[in-house]
Amino acid sequence: MPFPSSPRIPSGPRRRSLLASAAGAALLVGCSGGFGPDAPDAGQSAADRARARAARDSEALAERYDAVIAAHPRLAGRLRPLREEVLRHAEAFGAGRTASPKASPSVSARAAGPGRDPGAVPATEKEALAHLAGAERELADRRAGALLKVPGELARLMASVSAAGAAHVYLLTESDG
Template sequence: MSARARARAARDSRGLLRQYDAVLAAHPALAERLRPLRAEVAAHAVAFEEGAASPTATASPSATASASLSATASASPSPAVPADERSALAALAAAERSLAAQRAEALLDVPGELARLLAAVAAAGAGHAYLLTKGDQ
């Protein structure tokens, strides 16, 4: 079960990474705001893929892994991106919130280390959602 949960978490992070890449391609002016969040999402995918046991291991993925994630993301079809920046940010925030909620629920069914990693990544996703929308209220 935990191997499947880890694989799903990695796949979900890669999907979110594709969403970030699509928004960055459609709205390059958002790059400064989105790059740090995208880097964390890439690190989360690497942590799930490599079986990292600690959330602190997610802070700096190897350059090779990041390049691999970028290549994987660009090989898949790009998600649709709203034409205006505010809507694009709102869509990313919604994706982050949804995935954070999904991970918070999933952590109840996995063993300790993976549960801790899912909890840390879910918390990061909730933080990302806030950062993506904080100027919009």
């Protein structure tokens, strides 16, 4: 038996009206740029910040290479190609400057020991290479972890640079023997 229709007219907006107005509001917010954490400008600036940080990180890594080369000149032939690639990574992320070709002797000549400055160069070549490998590994891991937080093209670039960093770790830890 069918229910009889209600003689009273429902007050307030109907479901279709609410859905249509919500969709319209979403379109207007999307077109106007909107405000808040989900606005397109907020996402873009987050990508810009991630790109700038990646560029700074690559420049800082190149400076570590400079310091090791200055402290251990015999490693220069092995390290210069890796350093140059790190500088290309910085440029790919939009770096405005490149690392200085030589580190200051006061910084590069310091020997690192337990609890000392992480930027200090270890006294032996083997420790210096391990120091660089650790810096490369940490940066590659951090970039790999950031992949899901950045948009497509930047994520692809970060993945590629992270993989190159992992290759640098291998080359730095590989024995010449």
